[in-house]
Amino acid sequence: MAEELDTRTRGRTARGRLRALDAYLCQFEAGLLTRDDGPWARAVFVDVGFGEHPWTTLESATAFRALSPELSIVGVELEAERAVAAARDHADARTHFREGGFALPLSPDEPARLVRAMNLLRQGPPERIPEAHRAMSRHLLPGGLLVEGSSDTDGAVLVAHLLRRTPDAGTPAREGLLFHTDFSRGFAPLLLRDWLPRDLRRRVRPGEPIHAFFQAWEAAWKAARAEGHTQPPDAFAESVLRLARMTQGVSTDAWLLTRGCLRWSPPGGTPA
Ligand SMILES: C[S@@+](CC[C@H](N)C(=O)[O-])C[C@H]1O[C@@H](n2cnc3c(N)ncnc32)[C@H](O)[C@@H]1O
Known part of the structure; x- marks a missing residue:
């Protein structure tokens, strides 16, 4: 059960932390962000585990809506108070904040085009990560993308899985890994190794x-x-x-x- 995988974590986040990832997605996944044929017209971007403030969700909303002004966005949080506070302060007709976990609180007429889960799979048994990936990709349309990974506190170093929903539901294809550094910590490959997604670190x-x-x-x-x-x-x-x-x-x-x-x-x- 996906619910058993959800574990409470701290909500630390920072403005700009996922900015490089937003830029990558705008550059290489513009088609995914803008597609509007058939069910894609209703397909949302989901930010899972936005933290104590929905800064990264709102920043992504701004970045993605530069390409797709009508894009609907759903921020999801395991901690009810964070979801309630974000909804009270920031929700509008196309920006939603909901309490939920890896199973994703989406309605049947809300397919997902992109699901992002950054900096939350840090606890719990690593062998259950494939299950979390499956749960989070269940609402993706075929061709949709799940991005799951880790970064340091301000996003100077980031590594993320790029996982693609295939035509048959189930385990998403492990399409690639994205590594990023802004060089503020210098550069050596080992810097990135320390921020590998949980299942690869060990x-x-x-x-x-x-x-x-x-x-x-x-x-x-x-x-x-x-x-x-x-x-x-x-x-x-x-x-x-x-x-x-x-x-x-x-x-x-x-x-x-x-x-x-x-x-x-x-x-x-x-x-x-
Ligand atoms: C460290 S914060 C990360 C915030 C933001 N994503 C970022 O990268 O800055 C992790 C947040 O994810 C939430 N979280 C943890 N597991 C979750 C789950 N299974 N579903 C939804 N939210 C979850 C926690 O409550 C916490 O607020």
Whole structure:
């Protein structure tokens, strides 16, 4: 049962924490955010676990509505008082705040196009994370996206799963991982390893694909620095270009490289 997976956590959040993720989604998922054929006309963006203040939900609303002005948004919180306070202070005809958990409090005529769950799967048993992913993707339309991951307190370092709802419901496809840093903490691949989503963090050990990925990135970064790419943004971009030559599925898209983003979409999906 999805309800058993919901565990109470602190509500710490910060303005701007998920801004880089909003920018990524506007750049690479504009089609998903703007689609309005058939059921997509009613499809909402859901922000699960917005925290003690709905700042990140409202910031995403502003970013996404620059592309899709009519977009409806649902902020979901396990803590009833947070949901009530957000609804009292910020709700309008297209902006809703509701109490709920991973099962998502959506009505049958409210399909989801995008579900985001950042910084809340930190407790509870890691082996139950696939169940949480399944529960949160149940309302997605086929092709819809679930973004689940972690960041530091101000969003300077962020890593998120990109999970795509396939035509048959069930476990969403593990399409890729998005890594981001704004360089305010400098840059080394290990900085990002510390913010891996919960299910991958414990897998960074020899023999695991995520371990091999970080070994290769670390080697690429050291080689880049040895060749004079020492400033963090430059070292990052050069390390990603080198990594892409050794590791399948690493994007070398210029938009990503210049914004401290690495997207890794391994051919067989993100390792489980
Ligand atoms: C650390 S805050 C994160 C806030 C925001 N998403 C961010 O990234 O800044 C986590 C929030 O998620 C809520 N939460 C935890 N588990 C949840 C669940 N299963 N469903 C809905 N909300 C949940 C907690 O009550 C808390 O307010």
